[in-house]
Amino acid sequence: MSSIENFLKNAVTPWMGPKGEYSNIVMSTRVRLARNLKGFRFPLDFSREEAEEVEQKVAAALEGMEDFSHIPMESVPAIQRQALVEKHLISPQLADPERPGSVILSGDESVSIMVNEEDHIRIQVIYPGLHLMEAFDRANDIDNRLEEALPYAFDGDFGYITSCPTNTGTGLRASVMLHLPALSITSNMARIAQAVARLGMTVRGSYGEGSDALGNVYQVSNQMTLGKSERDILMDLRDLTERLIEQEERARRALREHSPMKLEDRVWRSYGILTNARVLATDEAANRLSDVRLGIDMGIIPDVDVSVLNELMIFMQPAFLQQYAGETLHPGERDVFRAKLIRERIGMGRQSGGAED
């Protein structure tokens, strides 16, 4: 087995897969529920003793449930903690080595329960494609089982009590990760972000900072957690997501109609760079990957599996690159390894892409 196959075997997680509704545009769906226990201060203020007690209670409540493994953060080396963040299984806050905390992961990594992050408990479910209801049902199921064993903090007026008032009520944050290259190329994203904000939801770059979305990957999520039921929050987000998909598809058709040669050139040019470059910085890699993904979706590039692109977006990040390399890398070396990883992975996807389906 080559080094890249070995690395992928251990690193790929199901949400990066090609399955799921609208999987050409929707990369993944994430749902999280914030919960806290009565009788303990929140993690921002609690003592070591309180942290340990919360941790023990949650672990005990999950005992015997499915194939969960309980991973205390202090037992995880910094580089692997970072890799968990890059895989979206834990938050940067939980990875902070100065704070206590642990994560309880399901065997297939679709469920991660963060203990003692900002709230005592954060149940997170990630699925590939657009699956808001299914992801919520899974999280809700775990929530019900935890509730049987744990004294949840709940208020008749304000609902589930959370550390931050932006989560109070349902404690539900649902988000959908979308690849919107055509809307970005046609400079529509700023207008859309404004319209989305008026609906009480947010859209922002999933990677990178501010409005600058690395690789044209955006995340739409609900902003409000009070005053609406879980189902209504999810339905509204689903409606919005479907409208964004529709607009992206329309923009893609427009690109094909008005400038087919420019589009093809852009896609193949990027493909050429990804399969040949020897040095690739993050920004360039992200933008080229976005072009190639668009090319695959639109049938311009045959024989490459879309999930390859999902994976590469994750694996070209620093901690994964270093795991792949098996050593600490300086920035210059990192760009070389990034180019190597992308080259090899696309080559591999091309060989097996047609045969797999």
Add this chain to the structure above:
Amino acid sequence: MICDNCHERPASVVVTQSKNGKTEERHLCDVCAAHFQPFQGDFGGDPLGIQQFLQNWFAGPEAFQKTAQPQVSSGPECPNCGLTFRRFIERGKFGCAECYSAFRKELPEVFNKVQGGHTRHEGKVPASYSGRIAAERKIKDLRRQMKEAINQEEFERAAQLRDEVRELERSLEEGGGQDVVD
């Protein structure tokens, strides 16, 4: 090499950031690097920069400056964790579940700002909680019946009702509720 951020711990991570075409390189220790996450736009954190948002909306920015008038009170204080309402506004996070009761009068205005005008929970209610509400209602009702019984000098019946109330209260204290009511 020493960390560029805290200037204390040894640097173990190199972070390169490109902004407006300029590339900047920083050497950080793993503690500071954990706080620097260019790849994670947001993990469901504070979408609005809530501290600033609350301060500006709620009291006017001048209220919390060093030159603030002495009559600006710190508001109610949570008897459990000691967090004052003013401190809550400053940092945008509660200290514990009891803060919600301590700030109950002020909170609708806070939620009005950060939750787009919504101040009441409309979603899921834990099963144990709905059991508790039912038990509390039942206790109220039994007490009323007990008073009636006493007024009508039906002491045997009043004693029976009193025992029922006691049993319900005990089960509430133990954290249950629903099994007695159902």
